[in-house]
Amino acid sequence: MKKTLITGAAGFLGSHLCDRFIAEGHYVIGMDNLITGDLKNIAHLFPLENFEFHHHDVSTFVHLEGELDYILHFASPASPIDYLKIPIETLKVGSLGTLNLLGLAKQKNARILVASTSEVYGDPLVHPQSEEYFGNVSPIGPRGVYDEAKRFMESITMAYHRHHGLDTRIVRIFNTYGSRMRLNDGRVVPAFMGQALRGEDLTVFGDGSQTRSFTYIDDQVEGIYRLLMSDYVEPVNIGNPDETTILEFAQEIIKLTGSDQKIIYKELPKDDPLQRQPDISRAKEVLGWEPKVHRSEGLKKVYDYFKSLSPEELQKKEHRDFSNNS
Numbered sequence: 001m002k003k004t005l006i007t008g009a010a011g012f013l014g015s016h017l018c019d020r021f022i023a024e025g026h027y028v029i030g031m032d033n034l035i036t037g038d039l040k041n042i043a044h045l046f047p048l049e050n051f052e053f054h055h056h057d058v059s060t061f062v063h064l065e066g067e068l069d070y071i072l073h074f075a076s077p078a079s080p081i082d083y084l085k086i087p088i089e090t091l092k093v094g095s096l097g098t099l100n101l102l103g104l105a106k107q108k109n110a111r112i113l114v115a116s117t118s119e120v121y122g123d124p125l126v127h128p129q130s131e132e133y134f135g136n137v138s139p140i141g142p143r144g145v146y147d148e149a150k151r152f153m154e155s156i157t158m159a160y161h162r163h164h165g166l167d168t169r170i171v172r173i174f175n176t177y178g179s180r181m182r183l184n185d186g187r188v189v190p191a192f193m194g195q196a197l198r199g200e201d202l203t204v205f206g207d208g209s210q211t212r213s214f215t216y217i218d219d220q221v222e223g224i225y226r227l228l229m230s231d232y233v234e235p236v237n238i239g240n241p242d243e244t245t246i247l248e249f250a251q252e253i254i255k256l257t258g259s260d261q262k263i264i265y266k267e268l269p270k271d272d273p274l275q276r277q278p279d280i281s282r283a284k285e286v287l288g289w290e291p292k293v294h295r296s297e298g299l300k301k302v303y304d305y306f307k308s309l310s311p312e313e314l315q316k317k318e319h320r321d322f323s324n325n326s
Contacts, residue, residue, distance in 0.1 A: 094149025174239025
């Protein structure tokens with residue numbers, strides 16, 4: 001039985017990866033400091049013999065007994081609300097956390113996949129974004145704490161690959177949605193869904209002409225799994241090239257939910273990307289991967305998930321104490 005460490009295991013994407021690797025017959029070690037993750041996302045795994053959980057911050061030294069075959073590093077705040085509240089923690093998990101896990105992979109002779117994102121492209125000057133594009137990122141802007149953490153993550157991962165011969169993979173994740181997202185974490189899909197379900201007007205920043213490309217969780221997990229099991233060491237975009245404007249997307253959510261809310265407009269946040277669309281030519285060629293779930297199908301599944309939440313959960317606001325995390 002292969003043994004796999006997944007950091008950020010109690011988060012949205014990490015918890016789905018735990019499910020997938022257990023389904024593939026792996027012994028999964030989940031690790032999370034629970035700053036933005038939630039144990040309810042992996043509660044169904046605790047009774048299993050091939051799952052264990054470690055409450056630990058990977059920005060400090062990481063030690064595990066025994067052999068290890070794979071490491072998937074997904075520990076990081078992923079929403080603007082989170083990483084703007086805990087900027088230093090975000091930088092530490094992308095730098096120190098990645099360094100610690102690369103060291104663990106070297107010690108265990110394990111293959112490691114690190115989770116980068118489309119934010120390495122910043123507010124892109126080319127469209128769509130291919131892996132050859134170096135990006136347009138402000139290192140001192142408010143979003144720089146997340147963008148530069150991911151860019152450093154890629155740099156040190158490739159340094160370990162070239163200098164130590166470490167078996168590494170880098171996935172660049174584009175906007176992903178699905179069950180287990182937090183309704184009020186600031187990301188587009190849960191934000192719109194939550195507002196519609198609560199009968200609130202939908203908030204669009206700027207004039208809504210900025211674009212995003214949304215990938216359903218099952219497609220994202222499949223792409224990550226294929227990349228880990230491939231022999232390819234350069235970064236790979238995993239995303240859905242089906243691009244839409246935020247305004248069109250808001251109108252789509254209103255239609256889906258059958259609500260009659262208005263759309264209200266607020267000022268666009270600083271350095272918010274105006275265009276986001278992946279070029280997935282590399283994923284198609286190297287991994288034989290492309291998304292299968294159409295947005296209308298995926299959104300229906302996510303809407304059904306959010307509708308199943310209790311009224312208390314729908315009304316719940318984020319009140320996380322980040323005061324001692326930096």
